[in-house]
Amino acid sequence: MENLIALLIGAPLLGAAVLLCGGRRLDRSGHWLGTLLAAASFVIALALFADMLGKSADDRAMFQRLYTWIPVEGFRADMAFQLDQLSMTFVLLITGVGTLIHIYSIGYMEHDERRRRFFGYLNLFVAAMLLLVLADNYLLLYFGWEGVGLASYLLIGFWQHKPTAATAAKKAFLVNRVGDMGLSIAIMIMFTTFGTFTFGPVLAETGQASEGKLTAIGLMLLLAACGKSAQVPLQSWLGDAMEGPTPVSALIHAATMVTAGVYLIVRSADIFNAAPDAQLVVTVVGAVTLLFGAIVGCAKDDIKKALAGSTMSQIGYMILAAGLGPIGYVFAIMHLVTHGFFKAGLFLGAGSVMHGMNDEVDMRRYGGLRKYMPVTFVTFGLGYLAIIGFPGLSGFFSKDKIIEAAFAKGGTEGWILGSVTLLGAAITAYYMTRVMLMTFFGEKRWQPDENGEPPHPHESPKSMTIPMVLLAVGSVAAGAYFEFAGFVEWLEPVTGFAHGHSPLSAAAVTTATVAVMVIGVGLAYLQYGRKPVPVVAPRGSLLTRAARRDLLQDDFNHAVFVTGGTHLTRSLVYVDHTLVDGVVNGTAAAVGGLSGRLRKLQNGYVRSYAVSMFGGTAVLIAATLLMRAV
Amino acid sequence: MNPVNYLYLAALLFTIGAVGVLIRRNAIVVFMCVELMLNACNLAFVTFSRMHGNLDGQIIAFFTMVVAAAEVVVGLAIIVSVFRARHSASVDDASLMKL
């Protein structure tokens, strides 16, 4: 059974290779091949899952070792895989949602002449993502980590002819690289501390390592997580990443890749457990991002950017939960999965809307679409209810647990974190309602697109609606299923689990959650449901304007890194040319000048030559006598 | 008298010759100054010969004269041909090649 693990990765990888090298002859069949291989991977995953369920909870982990990847004196990295419950969860999510989105893309990318390439990239992503979650050591994980980065780069910039897309792609990769620095440094520290970076031994030996080292490792891992999962301060790329085709946003920038950071932290649970300081920082980052994303989400008029903000904030929840330690890990993953469903669903819905509206993304130019695309409306609506935590739907369960755990952290921290999460819940409800109302309710505010074509909104083809429906089902049912099918027990052997002792009773937390949710919805309704929505965005409050600009975080980056960097390089180029090069050329010039001056002595007059000889002799004589004297 | 004085004289003559080479323009005169230096050498040889009481120095003097004579032949030949070509015996005029 273990030997199937490699196949999980192999199938989509094969797809990528064939599609990218295959050439035009695959243009017509390519997307089917890609989808098929993704599905194949999913089937294998299900088989492995079944097998795993058959085993007792403690020895469910499977290993497969292919060969030694990098064998060097005192340094060994294996090409080896580890499939335990945590990985399994991800594998199912990735392959499952992945397959659905492949199917969706068949319809969505129908008119794109580079569709084959698109599916190649998608397969590549799935393969890399699986490698990431299946690796049995940090270096291999790093391999997958950068692999998904590449895939995301390629897919964000898929429409390369759009400068904005190309820039967004580059930005995403660069910001991620900053995070990757953290990961590689973390690996270095591990290597020097443990002499290895394989999960098993490292996590087993954390007890022996000094807390300082572990904290360092933890923080570096967190840096990596921030990069991938768009957490403050490395969140800036996610918004721009929406330049990519919508399925990409759904799969990579909502459901799977961006959650890799959470995986990394949960995977390194033992390290964080032994480094409370690092944990604290993690929770803080989570809390900050949670609010940050939520606020940004409130101000965006671009539907995808609004959703992106929401993604940021939801991942903030997960990171926060992961920072809480054993009381949070499980719920972080749980929310991750449910979020995978409803956020993917929301994005696909958004994509469907754009599909019907000439790729219009400005919600102020939507309105009253529920009649025109009912399926989209329903599925989107269910996703909406799920994310705001409407009782009974998946978001409700997972988020509620996190809030509970946040309070359970105890002490002032507990209170602060708890209230932050609650506040977050309220804002979530607010901006999601806003999106809902602006898109599907109110009067039509449609505008003709740049070539004067007025939009004719229509329902999307089956290939697109079916995945939406399936995801909607997921976003409705997943939470409840996990709640009662024992998700905690499932993951506990890997992540460990501890019951937090919340100062508030579970019931109280739940009520509070529902209450803030209602408040959020209500506020949004008052603002966007009752009053008509202006087509041109009002100037808005200072906060709103800041939020529209991602709370000026981008401007800061631009001012400091882009502008500063440009000046730095320019001046360095100058230095290199004038100083470093100048010294050498200067010396040459100096010798040349000296030569020119000495040359003048050779003035052609015999008598001056004789003088030099005479003088020379005098000097010779003097020197000889002097030598004797001394 | 003390033969050393002849040495001083020789040195003096030699210096006069050398200085003459340095300051005179006319090739012939310059050349004569060189000859003067050679003869200063001769004087020195002869004097030392006397002091040492061996004849080497005197013999050498003869050789020097012969060599000097040969030099005169060659030198004059060159100088004269140059003079005929340029109608000037000034060594300063002969400065086509420089730098």
Added chain:
Amino acid sequence: MSQVVNAGFPLLTATAAVPAVGAILTAAVPAARRTAAKWLALLVSLATLVLAGVIFAGFEPGGDRYQFVESYSWIKDFGVRYELGVDGIGVALIALTALLIPFIVLAGWHDADPLETSSKRWRPTQGFFALILMVEAMVILSFEATDVFLFYILFEAMLIPMYFLIGGFGDRAHTGSDENAAAQRSYAAVKFLLYNLVGGLIMLAAVIGLYVVAGNFSLTEIAEARANGSLEMATSTERWLFLGFFFAFAVKAPLWPLHTWLPNAMGEATAPVAVLITAVVDKVGTFAMLRFCLGLFPEASKWATPAIVVLALISIVYGALLAVGQRDIKRLVAYASISHFGFIILGIFAMTSQGQSGATLYMVNHGISTAALMLVAGFLISRRGSRLIADYGGVQKVAPVLAGTFLIGGLATLSLPGLAPFVSEFLVLVGTYARYPVAGIIATTGIVLAALYTLVLYQRTMTGPVKEEVRALPDLRARELAVVVPLIAVLIFLGVFPKPLTDVVNPAVRHTMSDVQQKDPQPSIQNVEAAK
């Protein structure tokens, strides 16, 4: 001497002799039969590749340090012997050289076709390929030489053909007038030659000094004598000699601040020659640091390490930043190479097994990745006739394959996992961090900067709206694909399965480490391997 002189077939000499003879034959091809010269050169380089393959296959990692040893008396008076032998590092680099030359020849297929204007007797094509083969011969021999003097001679002599390659066969895609271009070109060539010549002459002084101290030039003998104490060297003497050698190698490598010749040379030379410079010839410098500086002057090496590490770090960051600031594609790649050489030197002087294995792999991988990137860039430039980044845009749309291969080359340059350079770069970083944590972390910033200049280059040239001038660019042709595809294949293969290389390199590194009497810093927790 530690190893037996095998009386068998002089494989090493043959491997160098084949291209040397080939060069002479190629040069002798009559002016009219230009194409014949090209094919001849290609065949010769392939034959060399085969021989190199034999060396690679025949080398026993478990065997003596130096294998295939040949040793003959040459200039008794100078204590010079014609003494050859390869250790794993040499084998790897010979393989690299022999691997790249055929692609260089193939890529430069039309670079030296004579212009209509030039006279009938002028035979640039023959000269071009003959010079390339000559360089190959000298480089290979210098990787094999275990006699310091022999090495020095090759180190110097290879400048001459390189010089003519740079100065004589400039990139036709130059900006400005022909005279202007010719001036820039000869400036670049002269700069290249003088920098390296000065370095070489300073090394000459050191070589002489070494002779005065040691009385012979045999690397193995001197190293042994040093080891068993029969040859003492005053600390100051050793340091001066070390500096003399290191200076020459640092110019060649090149190490900041001796690097400024490289951008000029690579900018003005044709792309294949630029590859020859940075991917092949410069490796002699880093190789020599590893073999001669560390091998002959271990103490001085350790003494100089801190300074060198700092310089290497400067090279890494500085090179990368300047690459970002370049307007000329080839100069950009040149500065990127400077940054990479910083990594190599850092790895060498980190004095850890990982660092040195990494550095050695880095030499090979950097060679291949730069070749891939630079040659594709060359194809692009030859199409559009301009080296300026600003003159391109949207190429991806008109020539997707070209863009794709270019991107892969770029990704290799920024050492993406899965491609060969990642392995070496990470090893260097880990190895450095193990001994100098701060240096390790600073060096890590290099991976961000690398991403920056590569992606900026790709974005500006390949993406965005299609520029009018590039609208008609054809995609890669068969010959060009034949150059690029194998290189990329090798990159991927070594990226996921570097074992064949590491097997050869590891023992050599073990020897070097014992040369400098260095032990790897041990992890603070011991019994982990047991738990594993």
Added chain:
Amino acid sequence: MSTSAVAPSVHSLWTTAAGPLEKIPAPHIEYTQLSPVLIVIGAAIVSVLVEAFVPRKGRYHSQVFLSVLALAAAFAAVVGLAAGGYGSTKAHIAAMGAIAVDGPALFLQGTILLASIVAIFTFAERRLDPADHGHKVDSFAAEAAAVPGSEQERAAVKAGFTTTEVFPLALFAIAGMLVFPAANDLLTLFVALEVFSLPLYLLCAVARRKRLMSQEAAVKYFLLGAFSSAFLLFGIALLYGYAGSVSYATIARVVDGSIGSVDPALADTMGNDALLLIGFAMVLMGLLFKVGAVPFHMWTPDVYQGAPTPVTGFMAAATKVAAFGALLRLLYVVLPGLTWDWRPVMWGVAVVTMLGGAIVAITQTDIKRLLAYSSIAHAGFLLAGVIAATPSGISSVLFYLGAYSFVTIGAFAVVTLVRDAGGEATHLSKWAGLGRRSPLVAAVFAVFLLAFAGIPLTSGFSGKFAVFKAAADGGAGALVVVGVIASAIAAFFYIRVIVLMFFSEPKADGPTVAVPSALTSITITAGVVVTLVLGVAPQYFLDLANQASVFVR
């Protein structure tokens, strides 16, 4: 053996007995051992007679034949002597103390003779210029005595005169050069000096083209040469005064005190070493002038440029060999006891010579002047070897001289090929793009330049390495560093020429490359072959130099 046996301080060839009535011993001359010199001198005299009696038409060929034959025979004699062990075991001082027959002498004589043969070939070259009035012409004036551009000269040209006198002149010069490094007393030294200088003065003056410059070169060379030889002579006088003899052996013994300085007659007046030191300095100056060391070098560029190029090549090679031979002998045989006095001085000279030559060469625009300055720089490198004051120093200098002389002659021979309407096109700008026009010639010249620059696998490198190695061994490490720097500077201008030839576009009015006859071709080929052989496999010649590195005392 010779002098000391007879009587202290009395030196027998020149003087009959100092005392009253002694038997005058007939001078005893070992003719066989002097055969090389004698052959050449004989040939020179014969060729004077040829000038006198053989009709014009026959002169050229008979002269060429005679000189080449003589030189070859002389060389054979040298080889014979060397084979006979006179270079090593049987080395001794011949001609009653006048001439040493030992390793260095024979080696240098051999070098000079070989160099002279190839030089004579370039003298005899008559293909480069187009025939004039149906007469083949060489590089020399039709009638040296005639005023340039005068009627008389035109007549001479029309009549097809040629200055075949150059051959006897050259032979005399060569004879002098052969004696110079072998001279074992100061008088012989001086006479030899004049014997080879005077003909050279004349040879400088007889160029066919650019007569004025040629004559000017002659004047400068002559006046300065005479000036320097006067200094040399006075120095000799002082040394004689100091030691009471001009014999090297005697002086040496007086210097190291094995003979009580001088007889009491002098003791009271000058018991000090002032005579010795001043005399030494002046003699040294005379020799340094000949090797062209800074600051006695200033004649070199002008004379090299003005003289007919074949003569320049001959001078540059042979004179240097002879002069350095004499210098070595003087320093190693006469003044070993004075090493600590002359070494520092020579250090200074060597340094300024290396750097001065190299630096000034950078800005030269005339190829012949460029080579002149490069020869100055090389003199500096050689001095570094001289200073080593070890046997390996001697051998390295010998080897270097051998290597250098052939490169030089070859290089100047190539210069004679590049011509335009005005004769040789020596201005560098004219050489632009030569590599395009005639790759072979350019390549050959490039080889010579690389040898000058000391690039490995050329004789230049072997020589430089040998010399520097000796210097470093002899504890002159600092000199090596200076030498290395100088080489770096020098490299720059050699490279410049190569750049010019290969990388710059040929000019429309550029020079043509004359196709030489076999003579010059042989010269150039010899140059290339020697350059490469000494570069790649120098061991045999190094051995020769080693065996030849012991002076007889």
